[in-house]
Amino acid sequence: MRPRVLLLNPERTILPKLEFLCSIGVSRSDLSAIVSQNPELLNRSIKQNLIPHYHILKSILVSDEKVIKCLKRLFKSSAVLSQNDFYVNLSLLRGLGMPQSSISFLVIYHLVVCLKAFNFAEGKTWEHKIEAYRRWGLSEEEISSIFRESPLSMGLSEKKIMCNMHFLVCKMGWQPAVVARVPIVLCYGLETRIMPRCSVVRVLLLNGLIKADIPISSVLTSCEKCFLERFVIKYQDLVPQLLDVFQGKMRLTELGFGFDNKSVIPD
Numbered sequence: 001m002r003p004r005v006l007l008l009n010p011e012r013t014i015l016p017k018l019e020f021l022c023s024i025g026v027s028r029s030d031l032s033a034i035v036s037q038n039p040e041l042l043n044r045s046i047k048q049n050l051i052p053h054y055h056i057l058k059s060i061l062v063s064d065e066k067v068i069k070c071l072k073r074l075f076k077s078s079a080v081l082s083q084n085d086f087y088v089n090l091s092l093l094r095g096l097g098m099p100q101s102s103i104s105f106l107v108i109y110h111l112v113v114c115l116k117a118f119n120f121a122e123g124k125t126w127e128h129k130i131e132a133y134r135r136w137g138l139s140e141e142e143i144s145s146i147f148r149e150s151p152l153s154m155g156l157s158e159k160k161i162m163c164n165m166h167f168l169v170c171k172m173g174w175q176p177a178v179v180a181r182v183p184i185v186l187c188y189g190l191e192t193r194i195m196p197r198c199s200v201v202r203v204l205l206l207n208g209l210i211k212a213d214i215p216i217s218s219v220l221t222s223c224e225k226c227f228l229e230r231f232v233i234k235y236q237d238l239v240p241q242l243l244d245v246f247q248g249k250m251r252l253t254e255l256g257f258g259f260d261n262k263s264v265i266p267d
Contacts, residue, residue: 014042020050025064026071034075041075056086060107070108096144098151106151129154132161136169136176143180150183163190171259172198174216185220194220198259199245199252200231206257209235 021031035041044050053074057067093103133143147154164186168174179185188194201219204210210231222230232242244250252258 016046017042017044017050020046024054024071025068030068030072034072038075057107060090061104066104066108093147093151096147098148102148102151110152128158129156129161132158132165133180135162136165136179138176138180142177146180146183146186149181150187153183153186156186160190161186164188164194167194167198167259168216172202178216182217182221185216188220196246196248197227197231200242202252202257202259203239203242203245203255204231204235207239209238 018031018035021034022028026034053071054067057070058064061067061070090103093106130143133146138146165176165179167190168179168185169176185194197219201210201214205212205214218230219227228243228246232246236242241250241255245252245255
C-alpha cells in the first residue's frame, strides 16, 4: 500500500468510501481485492469521483450488478471517467447508430480500453481516422458500420489503419468494402497475426490448393487451432514447409513466392 494512503484518516477519509462502495452492492471480498490492487482509490473524493462514476455508469447500464462489474474493472485500473467526455462519446456512438446493447457491452467489458482510446472525441483526431478510411474509397455508411460492428477500432491509430488496410487490400487483394464488413481484422497485429496467416494462404493459393474466393473471416478471425487445422495440417503432406511459414521460420521468398503480386481474391 502506498505511504500516502497510510496517512489518511481512517474514520473521516477511508471509512466513508468503504461504506459507499458497500452500499451500492460491492461485496467484502471484491472490496478487499479492489483496494489492494488500487489503494489510491481511498484517496479519491466521494463527491467528485466515486459518486459521479457510479451515476455515469448507472445512467447507461441501469442494473447495479452491471455497474459494480464495470466499477471493479475501472477502479482496479486507476482510470478516471470524465462525465463530459463520457457523454460526448456516448452521443457519438448513438449517432453512429450503435444499438444500446452494444454500447452496454462496450462499457462493461472494454471501458478501460476505451478510456485510453477515446481521444477520438477531439475533432482533429477523429477526422484523421475518418479520412484514413475515406482514402480507401469507403462510403460514410461503410465507415459508420466499422465503428458499429467493432467499437474498439475507434482507438486505432491512423498509421495502424493504413498499414493493415494496405496489406489486406494491396498485398492480399481483398476489396476495401470486404475488409470493412469484418472490421475486427483491423485491430489484429499485422506481424503477429495477419502476415503469418496470409503467408500460409498465399502459398496455398499459388499452389492451386485452395480457391481464390476464400473469405477474409475464414483466414483471420478463426482461432489459431481452427486455422492450423484448416490451412496448415490439412495440406502439410503436400507443402511440408507450411508450419515453418506460419511460425515465421521460413520466408515466402525461400519458396519462390512473395506479396509483390496481388492475389486474386474478388469482392
